[in-house]
Amino acid sequence: MAAALSKAATNGRREPTGFPHEVVRNAWYVCAFRSEVVADKLLARRILGQPIVMYRTQSGKMVAMRDACPHRFMPLSKGRLYKDGIRCMYHGALFDETGACLEVPSQHQIPPDCFVKVYPTVEVEKWIWIWMGDPAMADPKLIPDHQYLGMGSPGFRSVEITPRLSQARYHLCNENLIDDTHITYLHMGQFESGNRVHTPPEVTQLGDWVRTRWFDPDEKISNYFKMEFDVDYDRAPRALVGHFCPPATHCVWIEVYDPKNPQAMPKTLRIAFCFTPESDTSTHWFVCESRNYRTSNPEWDQFMRESFHMIQSQDLGAVEGIEQNLRNARELPDEVSFRVDASAMRARRSINAMLDKEQGQ
Amino acid sequence: MSAIVDDIVRRLAAGVDGDLGIPGKVVKFNAGEDGVIVLDSSGNPAKVTSADRPADCTVTMAAMALKRILAGEMSCGAAYMAFTRGVEGEQALAVLVQPFLRRVAAAGQGAGPAGRG
Numbered sequence: 001m002a003a004a005l006s007k008a009a010t011n012g013r014r015e016p017t018g019f020p021h022e023v024v025r026n027a028w029y030v031c032a033f034r035s036e037v038v039a040d041k042l043l044a045r046r047i048l049g050q051p052i053v054m055y056r057t058q059s060g061k062m063v064a065m066r067d068a069c070p071h072r073f074m075p076l077s078k079g080r081l082y083k084d085g086i087r088c089m090y091h092g093a094l095f096d097e098t099g100a101c102l103e104v105p106s107q108h109q110i111p112p113d114c115f116v117k118v119y120p121t122v123e124v125e126k127w128i129w130i131w132m133g134d135p136a137m138a139d140p141k142l143i144p145d146h147q148y149l150g151m152g153s154p155g156f157r158s159v160e161i162t163p164r165l166s167q168a169r170y171h172l173c174n175e176n177l178i179d180d181t182h183i184t185y186l187h188m189g190q191f192e193s194g195n196r197v198h199t200p201p202e203v204t205q206l207g208d209w210v211r212t213r214w215f216d217p218d219e220k221i222s223n224y225f226k227m228e229f230d231v232d233y234d235r236a237p238r239a240l241v242g243h244f245c246p247p248a249t250h251c252v253w254i255e256v257y258d259p260k261n262p263q264a265m266p267k268t269l270r271i272a273f274c275f276t277p278e279s280d281t282s283t284h285w286f287v288c289e290s291r292n293y294r295t296s297n298p299e300w301d302q303f304m305r306e307s308f309h310m311i312q313s314q315d316l317g318a319v320e321g322i323e324q325n326l327r328n329a330r331e332l333p334d335e336v337s338f339r340v341d342a343s344a345m346r347a348r349r350s351i352n353a354m355l356d357k358e359q360g361q
Numbered sequence: 362m363s364a365i366v367d368d369i370v371r372r373l374a375a376g377v378d379g380d381l382g383i384p385g386k387v388v389k390f391n392a393g394e395d396g397v398i399v400l401d402s403s404g405n406p407a408k409v410t411s412a413d414r415p416a417d418c419t420v421t422m423a424a425m426a427l428k429r430i431l432a433g434e435m436s437c438g439a440a441y442m443a444f445t446r447g448v449e450g451e452q453a454l455a456v457l458v459q460p461f462l463r464r465v466a467a468a469g470q471g472a473g474p475a476g477r478g
Contacts, residue, residue, distance in 0.1 A: 190442050223445040226452045294453070299382075303456050306438020 020171050020351040023048055023277045024247040026133035026358050028143050030274035030286040033160050034123055037062060042086070044077035046278045048132045052119065053077040057084040063097045064130055066117040070101075076116065125151035126160055126288050127274070133358070148243070149251045150270025150290030157295040161287035161308050168319035169326075170248055170283040171351070173275040176319050177250050178210065178347050180242055181340045186314055190224055201240075203343045208354075210346045212242040221256065228307065229256045229267045230294055237262050242343075246350040248275045267293045271308075281323055285312065362396035362411050365424045370398055372431055373409040376465035381407045382457045389416035391447075392424035400458055418454035421447035433466045 031047050032054055043054040044067050051067035053076045065086075067075045074090035081087075085096040092105040099116040120131040120138040125146045131138035147153045166173060176182065180201070201214040219238040226232065237257040244250050250273040255266035269291045276284040289308065294300040325332065337345065362370075381388075381402045390398040397413045426444035429435040435443075437459040448455055 223448045224442045226448050227441060227445070227455045230453045230456070232450070232452055299456055299460060303438045303441075303459060306436035307442045308438075309436070310439035310442050 020348060020355060022355055023170070023280070024133075024351060024354045024358060026131075026137050027247050027354070028122070028129040028131055028138075028140075029248055029276040030127045030284075031064060031121070031130040031276065032128045033126055033163070033286070033288075034128055035126070035160065036163075037128060040081060042077045042079070042081065044075065045284070047130060047284075048277050049279050050132065051075060051077075052130070053086070054121075054128070055081060055086070057097050059084075061097065062121050062123055062128060064119045064121045064128075065095070065099055066119075068116075069093055069095075070114050070116060071104075125149075126158055127151075127286065144245045144249050144251075146272075149249075149272035149288070150253075151272060151288055153270070153290060153292075155292050155295070156268075156270065156290040157292075157301075158288050158290040159301045159304050161285075161289060161305055161312075163287075164285045164312065164316070165278060166283050166285060166316045166319055167281065168283060168316075168323035169281050170275040170277045171348075172319040172322055173283050173285065173315075174244065174248065174250070174347060174351075175344045176315050177252070177273060177275075178212065178242060178244050178344045179340060180212065180214070180240060180252075182318070186318055187311055190222070190311065200340055201242075201343070203346065205346055208246055208350050210244040210246075210343055210350060212343045213239065214241075215239045218259075224307065225256065228303070229269070231256060231258075231267065233259055235259065237266075239266070244343075244347050244350075246347065247354055248277075249273070250275075265292070267291075281327065287312075363392075363394070363424065365428060366392055366396040366398060366411055369424060369427050369431065370409055370411045372469060373398065373400070373462075373465055376461070376468055377407055377409055378464075379406060381409075381461045382459075383417075383454050386418070386451070386454055387414065387416040388454050388458050389414075389419045390427060391419055391421045392427070393421070395424040398424075398427065400461070416450065418448070418450040418452065420445060420455050427462075430462050431466050431469055433469070437462055 031045060032043060037043055037054045037056055039056055045052055052064050053067035054064045056062055067077050069076055069088040071091060071093055074088055076086045076088055079086045079089045082094060085094060087094045093101055094103040095101055095116050099118040101110045101114040104110055120135055122129045122140045122143060124143060129143050150156055151158045201212040204211040217237045218235050221233055221236055236259045239255040241253040252271045254269045257266040258264050269289060272288045274286045276286060278284055289304050381400050383402045385402055387403050388400045396411055399410050399414060401408050422444050426440045430437055430440050
C-alpha cells in the first residue's frame with residue numbers, strides 16, 4: 001500500500017512521511033508542445049522512464065511510439081521517417097504509424113513479436129498529452145479543461161515557455177508549486193511584498209483537485225509586477241489562486257485588480273504547469289503562460305519568458321537540492337511539517353489515493 | 362557620472378539606429394550615485410545620454426545590472442526582476458525598450474571580448 005510503504009526506507013533511501021514513492025501511470029501527462037512535433041522531424045523524449053519517439057504522419061497525425069526497435073532496441077529516433085512510419089537505421093526494419101512491422105530487409109518473414117508499442121496521445125491547445133498506462137483507460141475526458149488552465153480562454157494570449165528538465169522527482173516539483181508561501185524567501189523581493197508567508201491561504205478540496213486561494217485587498221505591488229502587469233499602482237487588491245489537478249497538472253492564477261475600480265475584470269496571468277516524470281528522479285517542466293492584457297504585444301511574450309526562467313532557476317535549485325539530499329544523505333530524520341503544508345499534504349493524499357486505486361487496493 | 366555608466370551610455374549611443382521602441386517617449390535608468398542613462402525618443406533623431414531630465418518612465422536599477430544585460434550575461438526579464446529597485450511612470454515603456462537593449466547586447470557579443478563592455 002503506497003501510504004504505508006512511503007514512510008519506510010525505499011530502495012535504501014528514507015522517504016518523507018506520506019510521500020508518494022511511485023509515479024501514477026494511469027493518467028494523462030504532457031509529453032510535448034504541439035509546436036515541437038513538426039513535419040519531417042523525429043522528437044525523442046523519455047516519459048515515465050520510457051524512451052518515446054514522436055512525429056507526424058504525412059497527414060499531420062501525431063504518433064508517439066516506444067523509441068526502441070524490437071530487434072536490438074536501437075532508438076528509432078535515430079532512424080528515418082518513411083511515408084507514415086519509421087525505418088530503423090540499424091538493420092532496416094520498417095514500422096508503420098500503428099507500430100506494425102512492414103518489412104525486415106534481411107528476411108521475407110516478419111517475426112510475430114516484431115512490433116513497436118504506440119501510446120495514446122491527444123492534442124489540445126498548445127500541449128500534446130500522452131497516456132503511458134493501461135490504454136483501455138485512456139479517456140480524453142480526464143484531461144483538465146484547458147480554458148481553466150488559461151489556454152484558449154477568450155481574451156487571453158498564451159505563451160509557450162521552453163521546456164526544461166529538472167533533476168528532481170515530480171512530487172518535489174508538485175509541492176514546490178503547491179506551497180506558494182516559499183515565494184517570500186526563495187524568490188525574495190522579486191514579485192511579492194514579503195508578507196505572503198505570514199498569511200496562509202484558504203485550502204479547498206474539489207474532488208481530486210486541491211485549490212489554494214490567497215487574497216490581499218491592499219497588497220503592495222512589487223516593481224516587477226508593475227512592469228509585468230503594466231500597472232502604476234503602488235497598492236492594489238491582488239489574488240493568487242493555485243489549482244492542483246493530480247497527479248501533475250497545476251494552474252496558478254495571479255489577478256491584479258484596479259484599486260479605483262475593483263469590480264472590473266482584473267489583469268490576470270494564468271500559468272499552467274505539467275510536471276511530467278522523465279524518470280523516478282527527474283521531471284520535465286511544461287509551462288504555458290496566458291494573460292488577458294497586452295495581448296497583441298509580442299514583446300511581453302519575451303519579457304514573460306525571461307522573467308519566468310529567472311524564477312524557475314531558483315525553484316530548480318531548491319527541488320534539485322532536496323532531491324540530492326533524499327538520494328545521497330546517509331541519514332535524515334523524520335520530515336517536519338509546518339501549518340502552511342496543509343495543501344501539500346492534501347496533494348500527497350490525492351496522489352496516494354490514485355496509486356492505491358491503480359494498484360487495485 | 363561613473364565609468365560604468367559612461368561605458369553603458371557609450372555602447373547604447375553607438376547602437377541607436379533610430380528605433381528605441383518607445384516613439385516620442387523618454388525612459389530613464391536611474392543608477393543612483395553612478396548617474397543616469399536616458400533613452401530619449403522625444404526628438405529626432407533618438408539619442409542616449411547621461412544628462413538627467415524628466416522621463417515618462419524611470420527604472421531604478423544598479424548600473425551593474427544594465428552592464429550584465431549588455432554583456433549578454435543576463436536577460437532583460439531576469440535583470441529587471443532581480444535588480445529593479447523602483448519603477449515610476451508608464452510601466453510599459455520599461456518592457457518596450459527591451460528589444461533595443463537586446464540588439465545592443467547582441468551586437469556587442471558579435472564584436473568579441475573587446476566589445477563586451
